[in-house]
Amino acid sequence: MAETLIHLREISFSHPGGRELLAQLNLELRQGDRIALMGANGSGKTTLFHLIVGLLHPNKGEIYAFGLPRRSERDFFEVRRRTGLLFQNADDQLFCATVAEDLAFGPLNLGHSRKETEKIVRETLASLGLLGYENRITFRLSGGEKRLVSLAAVLAMSPDVLLLDEPTTGLDPDYVRRLTDILCGLNKTLLVISHDKEFLAQVTTKTLCLKDGQLN
Amino acid sequence: MRISNFSERESWIHALDPRLRLITAFVFTVFLAWASSPCILAGALLLSLFLMNCAKIRLVEIAGRLAMLNLLVVMLLGAGWLLSDQHAGDIALIIFFRANTMLLLLTSLAGTMDVVNMGHALAHLRIPSRLALLFLFTIRHIDLLHEEFQRLRDSMRIRAFRPGVNLHTYKSLASLLGTLLVRSILRAEAIHSAMRCRCFSGRFYLVRHFEFRRTDTFFSLGMILTLTLLFWGELSWPKH
Numbered sequence: 103m104a105e106t107l108i109h110l111r112e113i114s115f116s117h118p119g120g121r122e123l124l125a126q127l128n129l130e131l132r133q134g135d136r137i138a139l140m141g142a143n144g145s146g147k148t149t150l151f152h153l154i155v156g157l158l159h160p161n162k163g164e165i166y167a168f169g170l171p172r173r174s175e176r177d178f179f180e181v182r183r184r185t186g187l188l189f190q191n192a193d194d195q196l197f198c199a200t201v202a203e204d205l206a207f208g209p210l211n212l213g214h215s216r217k218e219t220e221k222i223v224r225e226t227l228a229s230l231g232l233l234g235y236e237n238r239i240t241f242r243l244s245g246g247e248k249r250l251v252s253l254a255a256v257l258a259m260s261p262d263v264l265l266l267d268e269p270t271t272g273l274d275p276d277y278v279r280r281l282t283d284i285l286c287g288l289n290k291t292l293l294v295i296s297h298d299k300e301f302l303a304q305v306t307t308k309t310l311c312l313k314d315g316q317l318n
Numbered sequence: 319m320r321i322s323n324f325s326e327r328e329s330w331i332h333a334l335d336p337r338l339r340l341i342t343a344f345v346f347t348v349f350l351a352w353a354s355s356p357c358i359l360a361g362a363l364l365l366s367l368f369l370m371n372c373a374k375i376r377l378v379e380i381a382g383r384l385a386m387l388n389l390l391v392v393m394l395l396g397a398g399w400l401l402s403d404q405h406a407g408d409i410a411l412i413i414f415f416r417a418n419t420m421l422l423l424l425t426s427l428a429g430t431m432d433v434v435n436m437g438h439a440l441a442h443l444r445i446p447s448r449l450a451l452l453f454l455f456t457i458r459h460i461d462l463l464h465e466e467f468q469r470l471r472d473s474m475r476i477r478a479f480r481p482g483v484n485l486h487t488y489k490s491l492a493s494l495l496g497t498l499l500v501r502s503i504l505r506a507e508a509i510h511s512a513m514r515c516r517c518f519s520g521r522f523y524l525v526r527h528f529e530f531r532r533t534d535t536f537f538s539l540g541m542i543l544t545l546t547l548l549f550w551g552e553l554s555w556p557k558h
Contacts, residue, residue, distance in 0.1 A: 152511070155515055157511045157514065157515070179517060179519075182514065182515050182516070182517055183517055186515075187515045189508070189511075189512055191508070193462075194505065194508035194509055194511075194512050195512045197455075197458065197509050197512065197513065199434040199454075199458070200434070206523070207513075207516055207518070207523075208516040208517060210523035211516060211517040211518055211519065211523075212517055216523075241458075241461065241462075255516070256516075259516060259517070
Protein backbone atom coordinates (compact mmCIF):
# COMPACT_ATOMS: atom_id res chain seq x y z
CA MET A 103 0.00 0.00 0.00
CA ALA A 104 1.26 3.47 -0.86
CA GLU A 105 2.78 5.65 1.83
CA THR A 106 0.46 8.10 3.61
CA LEU A 107 1.71 11.62 2.98
CA ILE A 108 -0.88 13.74 4.71
CA HIS A 109 -3.29 12.62 7.35
CA LEU A 110 -5.83 14.89 9.02
CA ARG A 111 -7.44 13.41 12.11
CA GLU A 112 -10.65 14.70 13.63
CA ILE A 113 -9.97 18.25 12.55
CA SER A 114 -12.38 20.93 13.75
CA PHE A 115 -12.05 24.52 12.70
CA SER A 116 -14.03 27.72 12.90
CA HIS A 117 -12.94 31.24 12.02
CA PRO A 118 -12.89 33.55 15.05
CA GLY A 119 -16.48 34.48 15.77
CA GLY A 120 -17.78 32.31 12.93
CA ARG A 121 -19.73 29.07 12.75
CA GLU A 122 -17.96 25.72 12.79
CA LEU A 123 -16.62 25.21 9.29
CA LEU A 124 -14.96 21.81 9.65
CA ALA A 125 -16.31 19.31 12.17
CA GLN A 126 -14.12 16.34 13.09
CA LEU A 127 -12.98 15.97 9.52
CA ASN A 128 -10.74 13.11 8.47
CA LEU A 129 -8.61 13.01 5.33
CA GLU A 130 -5.88 10.65 4.25
CA LEU A 131 -3.76 11.46 1.23
CA ARG A 132 -1.52 8.66 -0.03
CA GLN A 133 1.32 8.89 -2.48
CA GLY A 134 0.03 8.93 -6.04
CA ASP A 135 -3.54 9.87 -5.05
CA ARG A 136 -5.32 12.24 -7.41
CA ILE A 137 -8.32 13.48 -5.50
CA ALA A 138 -10.95 16.02 -6.49
CA LEU A 139 -12.42 18.09 -3.71
CA MET A 140 -15.91 19.41 -4.38
CA GLY A 141 -18.35 21.31 -2.26
CA ALA A 142 -20.53 24.39 -2.12
CA ASN A 143 -19.09 27.92 -1.95
CA GLY A 144 -18.04 28.70 1.59
CA SER A 145 -18.01 25.05 2.65
CA GLY A 146 -14.39 25.32 3.81
CA LYS A 147 -12.40 23.84 0.91
CA THR A 148 -9.82 26.65 0.78
CA THR A 149 -9.67 26.66 4.60
CA LEU A 150 -8.81 22.96 4.48
CA PHE A 151 -5.86 23.72 2.16
CA HIS A 152 -4.65 26.49 4.43
CA LEU A 153 -4.82 24.10 7.40
CA ILE A 154 -2.70 21.52 5.57
CA VAL A 155 0.14 23.97 4.94
CA GLY A 156 -0.16 25.60 8.34
CA LEU A 157 -1.41 29.05 7.32
CA LEU A 158 -4.32 28.36 9.69
CA HIS A 159 -4.34 26.13 12.73
CA PRO A 160 -7.16 23.77 13.74
CA ASN A 161 -9.12 24.26 16.95
CA LYS A 162 -9.06 20.52 17.53
CA GLY A 163 -7.46 17.51 15.92
CA GLU A 164 -4.07 16.48 14.62
CA ILE A 165 -2.31 17.07 11.33
CA TYR A 166 0.21 14.42 10.30
CA ALA A 167 2.33 15.25 7.30
CA PHE A 168 5.15 13.18 5.89
CA GLY A 169 5.15 10.89 8.88
CA LEU A 170 5.25 13.47 11.67
CA PRO A 171 2.67 15.41 13.68
CA ARG A 172 2.78 19.10 12.71
CA ARG A 173 1.88 21.82 15.17
CA SER A 174 4.23 24.79 15.20
CA GLU A 175 5.27 27.19 12.44
CA ARG A 176 8.67 25.48 12.39
CA ASP A 177 7.05 22.07 11.80
CA PHE A 178 5.21 23.42 8.80
CA PHE A 179 8.34 24.72 7.10
CA GLU A 180 9.11 21.24 5.80
CA VAL A 181 5.45 20.64 4.95
CA ARG A 182 5.46 23.74 2.77
CA ARG A 183 8.66 22.67 1.10
CA ARG A 184 7.07 19.39 0.03
CA THR A 185 3.55 20.70 -0.58
CA GLY A 186 2.86 23.20 -3.34
CA LEU A 187 -0.26 25.32 -2.84
CA LEU A 188 -1.64 27.09 -5.90
CA PHE A 189 -3.73 30.00 -4.73
CA GLN A 190 -7.17 30.77 -6.08
CA ASN A 191 -6.05 34.25 -7.09
CA ALA A 192 -2.83 34.25 -9.10
CA ASP A 193 -2.30 37.93 -8.27
CA ASP A 194 -1.76 36.98 -4.65
CA GLN A 195 0.83 34.46 -5.60
CA LEU A 196 3.04 36.48 -7.93
CA PHE A 197 4.76 39.28 -6.10
CA CYS A 198 8.14 39.57 -7.74
CA ALA A 199 8.61 41.87 -10.67
CA THR A 200 9.70 39.41 -13.29
CA VAL A 201 8.73 35.82 -14.01
CA ALA A 202 12.29 34.51 -13.48
CA GLU A 203 12.56 36.25 -10.10
CA ASP A 204 9.24 34.85 -8.99
CA LEU A 205 10.25 31.32 -9.94
CA ALA A 206 13.62 31.75 -8.25
CA PHE A 207 12.07 32.88 -4.97
CA GLY A 208 11.17 29.39 -3.71
CA PRO A 209 14.38 27.54 -4.69
CA LEU A 210 16.54 30.35 -3.23
CA ASN A 211 14.61 30.12 0.04
CA LEU A 212 15.32 26.40 0.06
CA GLY A 213 19.02 27.16 -0.06
CA HIS A 214 19.81 26.33 -3.68
CA SER A 215 22.76 28.17 -5.14
CA ARG A 216 22.24 30.87 -7.75
CA LYS A 217 23.48 28.57 -10.51
CA GLU A 218 21.22 25.69 -9.52
CA THR A 219 18.32 28.09 -9.23
CA GLU A 220 18.88 29.42 -12.74
CA LYS A 221 18.85 25.86 -14.01
CA ILE A 222 15.66 25.03 -12.09
CA VAL A 223 13.96 28.17 -13.41
CA ARG A 224 14.91 27.36 -16.99
CA GLU A 225 13.85 23.73 -16.74
CA THR A 226 10.55 24.51 -15.04
CA LEU A 227 9.66 27.14 -17.65
CA ALA A 228 10.62 24.74 -20.43
CA SER A 229 8.49 21.94 -18.99
CA LEU A 230 5.44 24.20 -18.98
CA GLY A 231 6.10 25.62 -22.44
CA LEU A 232 6.88 29.05 -21.01
CA LEU A 233 10.40 29.59 -22.34
CA GLY A 234 10.96 33.20 -23.28
CA TYR A 235 8.84 34.46 -20.36
CA GLU A 236 11.83 34.95 -18.03
CA ASN A 237 11.93 38.73 -18.16
CA ARG A 238 8.21 39.37 -18.58
CA ILE A 239 6.70 41.59 -15.89
CA THR A 240 4.41 39.41 -13.75
CA PHE A 241 1.65 41.96 -13.29
CA ARG A 242 1.32 42.59 -17.00
CA LEU A 243 0.63 38.95 -17.90
CA SER A 244 -2.83 37.80 -19.02
CA GLY A 245 -4.99 35.79 -16.60
CA GLY A 246 -4.06 32.48 -18.23
CA GLU A 247 -0.36 33.28 -18.30
CA LYS A 248 -0.49 34.34 -14.64
CA ARG A 249 -2.04 31.00 -13.70
CA LEU A 250 0.62 29.00 -15.55
CA VAL A 251 3.44 31.13 -14.15
CA SER A 252 2.16 30.73 -10.59
CA LEU A 253 1.94 26.97 -11.18
CA ALA A 254 5.52 27.11 -12.45
CA ALA A 255 6.55 28.99 -9.30
CA VAL A 256 5.05 26.21 -7.19
CA LEU A 257 6.59 23.45 -9.31
CA ALA A 258 10.04 25.08 -9.14
CA MET A 259 10.21 23.91 -5.52
CA SER A 260 9.62 20.32 -6.75
CA PRO A 261 6.92 19.48 -4.21
CA ASP A 262 5.61 15.94 -3.69
CA VAL A 263 2.03 17.05 -3.16
CA LEU A 264 0.14 19.69 -5.13
CA LEU A 265 -2.87 21.47 -3.66
CA LEU A 266 -4.68 23.31 -6.44
CA ASP A 267 -7.38 25.80 -5.49
CA GLU A 268 -9.75 26.26 -8.43
CA PRO A 269 -7.00 26.18 -11.06
CA THR A 270 -9.33 26.52 -14.05
CA THR A 271 -11.41 29.48 -12.85
CA GLY A 272 -11.32 32.26 -15.39
CA LEU A 273 -9.31 30.34 -17.97
CA ASP A 274 -10.34 30.02 -21.61
CA PRO A 275 -10.71 26.49 -23.11
CA ASP A 276 -7.19 26.60 -24.58
CA TYR A 277 -5.58 27.33 -21.24
CA VAL A 278 -7.75 24.70 -19.52
CA ARG A 279 -6.47 22.17 -22.07
CA ARG A 280 -2.85 23.26 -21.50
CA LEU A 281 -3.31 23.00 -17.76
CA THR A 282 -4.97 19.59 -18.08
CA ASP A 283 -2.07 18.30 -20.21
CA ILE A 284 0.49 19.63 -17.74
CA LEU A 285 -1.24 18.10 -14.73
CA CYS A 286 -1.80 14.74 -16.45
CA GLY A 287 1.90 14.62 -17.27
CA LEU A 288 2.98 15.24 -13.66
CA ASN A 289 3.81 12.33 -11.44
CA LYS A 290 2.65 13.96 -8.22
CA THR A 291 0.03 13.53 -5.56
CA LEU A 292 -2.84 15.90 -6.29
CA LEU A 293 -5.69 17.42 -4.32
CA VAL A 294 -7.77 19.68 -6.55
CA ILE A 295 -10.61 22.03 -5.67
CA SER A 296 -12.75 22.75 -8.70
CA HIS A 297 -16.30 23.00 -9.94
CA ASP A 298 -15.30 21.99 -13.47
CA LYS A 299 -16.42 18.33 -13.72
CA GLU A 300 -14.92 17.75 -17.15
CA PHE A 301 -11.51 18.98 -15.98
CA LEU A 302 -11.67 16.92 -12.79
CA ALA A 303 -12.59 13.76 -14.73
CA GLN A 304 -9.39 14.08 -16.74
CA VAL A 305 -7.02 15.05 -13.95
CA THR A 306 -8.26 13.15 -10.91
CA THR A 307 -9.28 9.58 -10.15
CA LYS A 308 -11.38 9.99 -7.02
CA THR A 309 -13.85 12.59 -5.75
CA LEU A 310 -14.49 13.76 -2.21
CA CYS A 311 -17.31 16.06 -1.27
CA LEU A 312 -17.11 18.55 1.58
CA LYS A 313 -20.48 19.06 3.20
CA ASP A 314 -21.43 20.18 6.70
CA GLY A 315 -17.79 20.14 7.74
CA GLN A 316 -17.29 16.48 6.77
CA LEU A 317 -15.74 14.72 3.81
CA ASN A 318 -17.44 11.83 2.05
CA MET B 319 6.01 49.47 -12.65
CA ARG B 320 7.44 52.76 -13.75
CA ILE B 321 7.71 55.94 -11.80
CA SER B 322 9.06 57.97 -14.65
CA ASN B 323 8.22 57.72 -18.31
CA PHE B 324 11.83 57.77 -19.38
CA SER B 325 12.94 54.30 -18.34
CA GLU B 326 11.96 52.48 -21.52
CA ARG B 327 14.14 54.24 -24.05
CA GLU B 328 17.43 53.22 -25.51
CA SER B 329 20.59 55.22 -25.16
CA TRP B 330 24.05 54.70 -23.76
CA ILE B 331 22.91 56.35 -20.53
CA HIS B 332 20.17 53.73 -20.15
CA ALA B 333 22.76 51.01 -20.71
CA LEU B 334 25.00 52.27 -17.91
CA ASP B 335 25.28 50.23 -14.74
CA PRO B 336 22.45 51.45 -12.44
CA ARG B 337 24.79 51.45 -9.45
CA LEU B 338 27.14 53.84 -11.25
CA ARG B 339 24.25 56.11 -12.18
CA LEU B 340 23.06 56.26 -8.58
CA ILE B 341 26.53 56.99 -7.23
CA THR B 342 27.17 59.68 -9.86
CA ALA B 343 23.84 61.33 -9.11
CA PHE B 344 24.63 61.26 -5.38
CA VAL B 345 28.15 62.68 -5.67
CA PHE B 346 27.02 65.38 -8.07
CA THR B 347 24.14 66.38 -5.82
CA VAL B 348 26.51 66.76 -2.87
CA PHE B 349 28.84 68.86 -5.03
CA LEU B 350 25.96 71.07 -6.16
CA ALA B 351 24.83 71.63 -2.61
CA TRP B 352 28.33 72.76 -1.70
CA ALA B 353 29.35 74.85 -4.75
CA SER B 354 28.23 78.47 -4.81
CA SER B 355 29.89 80.20 -7.77
CA PRO B 356 27.32 81.00 -10.44
CA CYS B 357 29.79 80.27 -13.26
CA ILE B 358 30.67 76.80 -11.96
CA LEU B 359 27.01 76.06 -11.33
CA ALA B 360 26.19 77.21 -14.86
CA GLY B 361 28.85 74.78 -16.11
CA ALA B 362 27.19 71.97 -14.15
CA LEU B 363 23.83 72.96 -15.65
CA LEU B 364 25.30 72.68 -19.15
CA LEU B 365 26.67 69.25 -18.25
CA SER B 366 23.30 68.05 -16.99
CA LEU B 367 21.65 69.38 -20.17
CA PHE B 368 24.19 67.38 -22.15
CA LEU B 369 23.43 64.20 -20.14
CA MET B 370 19.72 64.73 -20.62
CA ASN B 371 20.25 65.09 -24.34
CA CYS B 372 22.24 61.85 -24.33
CA ALA B 373 19.43 60.08 -22.48
CA LYS B 374 17.09 61.16 -25.31
CA ILE B 375 14.86 63.20 -23.06
CA ARG B 376 13.57 66.37 -24.69
CA LEU B 377 13.28 69.57 -22.70
CA VAL B 378 9.60 69.87 -23.65
CA GLU B 379 8.84 66.62 -21.84
CA ILE B 380 9.95 67.92 -18.49
CA ALA B 381 8.87 71.52 -19.09
CA GLY B 382 6.02 71.08 -16.59
CA ARG B 383 8.35 70.06 -13.77
CA LEU B 384 10.82 72.81 -14.62
CA ALA B 385 8.06 75.41 -14.67
CA MET B 386 6.87 74.38 -11.20
CA LEU B 387 10.39 74.52 -9.85
CA ASN B 388 11.23 77.88 -11.36
CA LEU B 389 7.99 79.37 -10.12
CA LEU B 390 9.48 78.92 -6.65
CA VAL B 391 12.65 80.74 -7.70
CA VAL B 392 10.57 83.62 -9.07
CA MET B 393 8.62 83.77 -5.82
CA LEU B 394 11.89 83.91 -3.92
CA LEU B 395 13.12 86.73 -6.11
CA GLY B 396 9.81 88.54 -5.54
CA ALA B 397 10.14 88.13 -1.78
CA GLY B 398 13.71 89.51 -1.95
CA TRP B 399 12.51 92.51 -3.94
CA LEU B 400 9.74 93.19 -1.46
CA LEU B 401 12.20 93.07 1.42
CA SER B 402 14.64 95.13 -0.71
CA ASP B 403 17.44 92.70 0.01
CA GLN B 404 20.56 93.44 -2.08
CA HIS B 405 21.69 89.83 -2.23
CA ALA B 406 18.30 88.43 -3.21
CA GLY B 407 19.24 88.41 -6.90
CA ASP B 408 22.50 86.50 -6.31
CA ILE B 409 20.85 83.95 -4.04
CA ALA B 410 17.96 83.44 -6.45
CA LEU B 411 20.45 82.89 -9.28
CA ILE B 412 22.37 80.27 -7.28
CA ILE B 413 19.18 78.51 -6.29
CA PHE B 414 18.00 78.63 -9.90
CA PHE B 415 21.17 76.89 -11.10
CA ARG B 416 21.30 74.39 -8.27
CA ALA B 417 17.69 73.31 -8.42
CA ASN B 418 17.50 73.03 -12.20
CA THR B 419 20.77 71.15 -12.43
CA MET B 420 19.69 68.67 -9.78
CA LEU B 421 16.36 68.10 -11.46
CA LEU B 422 17.89 67.54 -14.88
CA LEU B 423 20.62 65.35 -13.46
CA LEU B 424 18.28 63.14 -11.47
CA THR B 425 15.90 62.86 -14.41
CA SER B 426 18.63 61.77 -16.76
CA LEU B 427 20.51 59.47 -14.37
CA ALA B 428 18.00 58.11 -11.86
CA GLY B 429 14.83 58.66 -13.88
CA THR B 430 16.11 56.50 -16.69
CA MET B 431 16.04 53.25 -14.71
CA ASP B 432 12.96 51.29 -13.81
CA VAL B 433 12.09 50.93 -10.17
CA VAL B 434 13.02 47.29 -9.89
CA ASN B 435 16.50 48.01 -11.19
CA MET B 436 16.78 50.89 -8.78
CA GLY B 437 15.78 48.66 -5.87
CA HIS B 438 18.30 46.04 -6.83
CA ALA B 439 21.01 48.61 -7.42
CA LEU B 440 20.36 50.06 -3.96
CA ALA B 441 20.57 46.60 -2.44
CA HIS B 442 23.85 45.93 -4.23
CA LEU B 443 25.19 49.22 -2.89
CA ARG B 444 24.80 47.75 0.61
CA ILE B 445 21.76 49.76 1.55
CA PRO B 446 20.24 47.65 4.41
CA SER B 447 18.32 44.89 2.67
CA ARG B 448 15.21 45.58 4.71
CA LEU B 449 15.07 49.11 3.31
CA ALA B 450 15.60 47.91 -0.24
CA LEU B 451 12.91 45.28 0.27
CA LEU B 452 10.55 47.83 1.73
CA PHE B 453 11.18 50.09 -1.25
CA LEU B 454 10.44 47.34 -3.76
CA PHE B 455 7.29 46.18 -1.97
CA THR B 456 6.00 49.72 -1.51
CA ILE B 457 6.35 50.40 -5.21
CA ARG B 458 4.63 47.13 -6.09
CA HIS B 459 1.79 47.91 -3.72
CA ILE B 460 1.23 51.44 -4.92
CA ASP B 461 0.53 49.87 -8.30
CA LEU B 462 -1.85 47.28 -6.82
CA LEU B 463 -3.66 49.90 -4.76
CA HIS B 464 -4.02 52.09 -7.79
CA GLU B 465 -5.56 49.22 -9.77
CA GLU B 466 -7.90 48.40 -6.91
CA PHE B 467 -8.89 52.04 -6.64
CA GLN B 468 -9.66 52.22 -10.33
CA ARG B 469 -11.77 49.08 -10.19
CA LEU B 470 -13.79 50.45 -7.28
CA ARG B 471 -14.17 53.85 -8.92
CA ASP B 472 -15.32 52.24 -12.16
CA SER B 473 -17.89 50.18 -10.30
CA MET B 474 -19.21 53.41 -8.78
CA ARG B 475 -19.26 55.13 -12.13
CA ILE B 476 -21.20 52.40 -13.93
CA ARG B 477 -23.87 52.82 -11.29
CA ALA B 478 -24.12 56.45 -12.29
CA PHE B 479 -22.21 57.98 -9.38
CA ARG B 480 -21.36 61.60 -9.92
CA PRO B 481 -19.50 63.42 -7.19
CA GLY B 482 -21.08 66.60 -5.91
CA VAL B 483 -21.16 68.66 -2.76
CA ASN B 484 -23.56 66.54 -0.72
CA LEU B 485 -23.65 63.98 2.05
CA HIS B 486 -24.17 61.10 -0.39
CA THR B 487 -20.85 61.91 -2.09
CA TYR B 488 -18.96 62.10 1.18
CA LYS B 489 -20.46 58.83 2.41
CA SER B 490 -19.66 57.07 -0.86
CA LEU B 491 -16.10 58.36 -0.92
CA ALA B 492 -15.65 57.30 2.69
CA SER B 493 -16.77 53.75 1.90
CA LEU B 494 -14.50 53.77 -1.16
CA LEU B 495 -11.51 54.63 1.03
CA GLY B 496 -12.56 52.17 3.73
CA THR B 497 -12.92 49.33 1.23
CA LEU B 498 -9.58 50.23 -0.30
CA LEU B 499 -7.91 50.07 3.11
CA VAL B 500 -9.49 46.76 4.09
CA ARG B 501 -8.74 45.20 0.73
CA SER B 502 -5.12 46.28 0.79
CA ILE B 503 -4.66 44.71 4.22
CA LEU B 504 -6.29 41.48 3.03
CA ARG B 505 -4.14 41.48 -0.08
CA ALA B 506 -0.97 42.05 1.93
CA GLU B 507 -1.95 39.12 4.16
CA ALA B 508 -2.59 36.93 1.13
CA ILE B 509 0.78 37.79 -0.35
CA HIS B 510 2.47 37.10 2.97
CA SER B 511 0.76 33.70 3.05
CA ALA B 512 1.95 32.97 -0.48
CA MET B 513 5.47 33.88 0.54
CA ARG B 514 5.32 31.64 3.61
CA CYS B 515 4.05 28.77 1.45
CA ARG B 516 7.21 29.11 -0.55
CA CYS B 517 9.36 28.90 2.56
CA PHE B 518 10.12 32.62 2.95
CA SER B 519 11.99 33.15 6.19
CA GLY B 520 12.86 36.82 6.13
CA ARG B 521 15.81 36.72 3.75
CA PHE B 522 15.43 38.04 0.28
CA TYR B 523 17.82 36.90 -2.38
CA LEU B 524 18.90 39.14 -5.21
CA VAL B 525 18.59 37.69 -8.65
CA ARG B 526 19.75 40.56 -10.79
CA HIS B 527 23.40 41.27 -11.07
CA PHE B 528 24.93 44.19 -12.79
CA GLU B 529 28.09 44.22 -14.83
CA PHE B 530 30.57 47.00 -15.06
CA ARG B 531 31.26 47.35 -18.78
CA ARG B 532 33.59 49.41 -20.89
CA THR B 533 31.11 52.30 -21.31
CA ASP B 534 30.79 52.38 -17.54
CA THR B 535 34.52 52.82 -17.19
CA PHE B 536 34.60 55.63 -19.76
CA PHE B 537 31.64 57.31 -18.11
CA SER B 538 33.23 57.10 -14.65
CA LEU B 539 36.52 58.51 -15.94
CA GLY B 540 34.69 61.34 -17.74
CA MET B 541 32.66 62.14 -14.65
CA ILE B 542 35.68 62.09 -12.33
CA LEU B 543 37.53 64.42 -14.69
CA THR B 544 34.58 66.83 -15.00
CA LEU B 545 33.94 66.86 -11.29
CA THR B 546 37.61 67.52 -10.54
CA LEU B 547 37.59 70.42 -13.00
CA LEU B 548 34.43 71.85 -11.49
CA PHE B 549 35.79 71.33 -7.99
CA TRP B 550 39.06 73.05 -8.85
CA GLY B 551 37.17 75.90 -10.54
CA GLU B 552 34.97 76.34 -7.48
CA LEU B 553 37.99 76.48 -5.15
CA SER B 554 39.95 78.96 -7.24
CA TRP B 555 37.00 81.23 -8.04
CA PRO B 556 37.42 84.64 -6.33
CA LYS B 557 34.96 85.00 -3.46
CA HIS B 558 33.58 88.34 -2.40
